[in-house]
Amino acid sequence: MSALSVDSTARELVAAVRGRAISARELLDLHLARIAERNPELNAIVSLDEERARAGAAAADEALASGEAVGPLHGLPFAFKDTHAVGGWPTTYGSPLFVDHVPEADELLVERVRRAGVVVVGKTNVPEFAAGSHTFNTVFGLTRNPVDPSRSAGGSSGGAACALASGMVPLADGSDMGGSLRNPASFCGVVGLRPSLGRVPEWPLYNQWESTSVGGPMARNVGDLALLLSVMAGPDPRTPQALRDPAAAFAEPLAGSLVGLRVALSTDLGGAFEVDHEVAAVVEGSGAAFTAGGSSVSAAHPDLVEADDTFRTLRAWHLQAKFGRLLAEHPGSFKQSLADNIRLGETLSGADVARAYTQRTALSEQMRHFFTSYDVLVLPTSQVPPFPADQEYPSAINGRPMATYLDWMRASYLITVTGCPAISVPAGLTADGLPVGIQIVAPHGGERRLLEVAAAFEAATGQPV
Structure with missing residues (x-):
């Protein structure tokens, strides 16, 4: 094994801890040194607790020495997204209303990752209540891009993507409603997967039947992401929509190929959104890698004309249902863009919500038919490269004004309401x-094939694996 560092793959680090080539304590020290070096400028990790992390690393070493069975992530330093409840750790949701909030118990995703053996070091920064794809809040401030700190790290899993890309942690968790796993992955040059509905179950939720937001994994490469997905995925009796496939299937080595793959490639889904010219050029250029690998690449896209209204309606309805009462009680404690979106939900009728769900059903059918002709759909992850960190969102793309903080995220959120899995891979x-990342989309339930395609693309383009 080559010399270990914070830039080694998560799989290398896990193997090294298990093989006693490095202790969990030593591994933690390496990552704490990187956090001390990069985090003051980047502000990716919040609620850092070195003392508790050292106790966790010591316990991990003792468990291994005692001969106990250990989990697949044993000894890896980990920081959970600050919207995911970690028992005994501050969880603020990026809101001043929860600055002193300490949950009593782990939520399901956290429970699974902790059981796999990670050493918790802190949380990763988020926008207020994970709303928006630029990570800033009044509790912890702004997270900056690790490639160019004058730029945005994206969001809402911006702290997670930044911490990954800068070597502060080897793996990260996130969540995604309109692109919150995918956009920051594109901005920071890492990999982020929005799984199929039900692949990574969540509990507790205020509404187990609301399904625009999902949890999922992030990593610096596809193989590491597959490892984390194998920990997060799988059914749970508390989650009625969970897919039944065994989680261990994702941990197997990825042996994908681009040969014979039927690829539909589109830079804008037929004019559904404006895309920065440089981003469009990278997406177009990715087609050459697929072709060189033996794929058949066609300029094609599904008809997602109803997806914009569907997403915006369901988002507003969801935000109002979850935060409406809190906003009424604390009207001055929400950022304006989020408050406006919550209040928009108050104007919706039952017929509006019913229309959105009817459209969502039609979109799912549209994708099912589309994937009888193509294996994957390739499009931009984000319509823009990382924008200046002092902006809340891009005001224009190619000179075309963006009216709201959602307009520039269509490339991701139009896919959200199809229910299909989508992965952002550096391109x-x-x-x-x-x-700049590309977004690769597969049929619902097709994560294994999607990961194999993403790994093959990663290898074909010379990305580290």
């Missing part, structure tokens, strides 16, 4: 050296 750089 190139802008002229200024800023990361």
Whole structure:
């Protein structure tokens, strides 16, 4: 095994801890040193607790020495997204209303990752209540891009993506409603997966039947992401919509190929959104890698014309249902863009919500038919490269004004309401050296094939695996 560092793969680090090539204590020290070096400028990790992390690493070493059975992530330093409840750790949701909130118990995703043996070091920064794809809040401040700190790290899993890319942690968790796993992955040059509905079950939820937001994994490469997915996935009796496939299937080595793959490639889904010219060029260029690998690449896209209204309606309805009472009690404690979106939900009728769900059903059918002709759909992850960190959101793309903080995220959120899994994989750089990811989409339930395709693309483009 080559010399270990914080930039080693998670799989290498797990193997090293198990093989006694490095202790969990030593591994933690390496990551705490990187956190001390990069976090003051980047602000990716919040609620850092070195003393508790050292106690966790010591316990991990003792468990291994005693001969106990250990989990697949044993000894890896980990920081959970600050919207995921970790028992005994501050969980603020990026809101001043929860600055002193300490949950009593882990939520399901956290429970599974902790059981797999991670050493918790803290949380990763988020926008207020994970709303928006730029990570800033009044509790902890702004998270910056690790490639260019004058730029946004994306969001809402921006702290997670930044911490990964800068070597502060080897793996990260996140969640995604309109692109919160995918957009920051694109901005920071890492990999982020929005799983199929039901692949990574969540509990507790205020509404187990509301399904626009899902939890999922992030990593610096596809193989590491598959390892984390194998921990997060799988059914649970508390989650009625969970898919039944065994989680261990995702941990197997990925042996994907691009040969014979039927690829539909589109830079804008037929004019559904504006896309920055440099981003479009990277997406178009990715087609050459697929073709060189033996794929058949066609300029094609599904008809998702109803997806914009569907997403915006369901988002507003969801935000109002979850935060409406809190906003009424604390009207001055929400950022304006989020408050406006919650209040928009108050204007919706039952017929509006019913229309959105009817459209969502039609979109699912549209994708099912589309994937009888194609194996994957390739499109931009984000419509823009990382934008200046002092902006809340891009005001324009190619000179075309963006009216709201959602307009520039269509490339991701139009896919959200199809229910299909989508992965963002690094695909190139802008002229200024800023990361650009492509989004690869597969049929519902098709994560295994999607990971194999993403790994094959990663290998074909020379990305580290």
